[in-house]
Amino acid sequence: MLYDTARTVGSRVGRVLYRPTIEGLEHIPASGPVILAANHLSFCDSVVIPLAVPRRIRFLAKAEYFSGTGVRGRMSRAAFTSLGAVPVERGRSGGALEALEIGLRWLKDGGVFSIYPEGTRSPDGRLYRGRTGVAHLALTSGAPVVPVGLAGTERVQPIGARLPRIAPVTVRFGAPLDFSAGYGDLRTGRARRLVTDEVMAAVQRLTGQEGAGTYNDRAAGE
Structure with a gap:
């Protein structure tokens, strides 16, 4: 109930303020499991995606967003909980596997389930190499x-900005990628790398971002 209320209110307010361009919603199945794999440009990406998708979403968020104190801490905790976020302690041994x-x-x-294969926000607008967690999810679950593909969210809330700004936002959903067959004869690491690279290539076609060709190891941010 809280999720539905937050999404309904947030979606209406967001559409009035930002008039987002949302394309390809028909690619999201009406039922059944699906993984959303997005590029990551801004803190507000985790607000934009749940408000754009008509189905209930779960996504990972760092535990600090749930552990703050005072009014700001309570607001952050309530907002992320209402949007379907699951707290994860980054840097802790076993944290990635638990996530x-x-x-x-x-x-x-x-x-x-929504995931950012880059791992953290892009510091320069380029698309960084994907980590293989998305492939693990796809190959294990089927x-x-x-x-x-997100565009414009980096202008709504640039890295380091406390408050969002008004700027055009575009969200594009591509055709579903099926990895349920054809990878059984490959070594696990090789299969995960191929799947991840295919996912990131599809994201790049949606965004038109320049590829960084390396992992995003920026320590600050998320």
């Missing part, structure tokens, strides 16, 4: 992957 297990459980129940 993927959360995603697999949600997918097993037929849900929509769920299709819908690539998501």
Whole structure:
């Protein structure tokens, strides 16, 4: 109920203020498990995607967003909880595996799980190489992957900005990618790398971003 209310109100307000361009919603299955794999430009990406998608979403967010104190801390916790975020302690041993297990459980129940394969926000607008967690989810669950291309969110809330600004936003959903067959004869690492690279190529076609050709190891931000 809280998620539905937050999404309805937030979506209406967002459409009035930002008049976002949303393309390809028909590519998101009406039911059943699906993975949304998006580029990551801004803090507000995790608000834009849940408000754009008509189905309930789960996504990972760093634990600090849930542990703040005072009025600001309570507001952050309430906002992320209402949007379907799951807290994850980054940097802790086993944290990445635990995060993927959360995603697999949600997918097993037929849900929509959103992930940023780059791992953290792009510091310069380029598209960084994807980490293979998205492939682990897809190959283990058999769920299709819908690539998501975000544009303009870096102007709404640039890295370091506390408050959002008014700027045009575009969200593009690509055709689902099916990885449920054809990878069984490959070594696990090789299969995950191929799947991840295919997902990132699909995201890049949606965004037109320049490829960085390397991983995003920026420590600050997320």
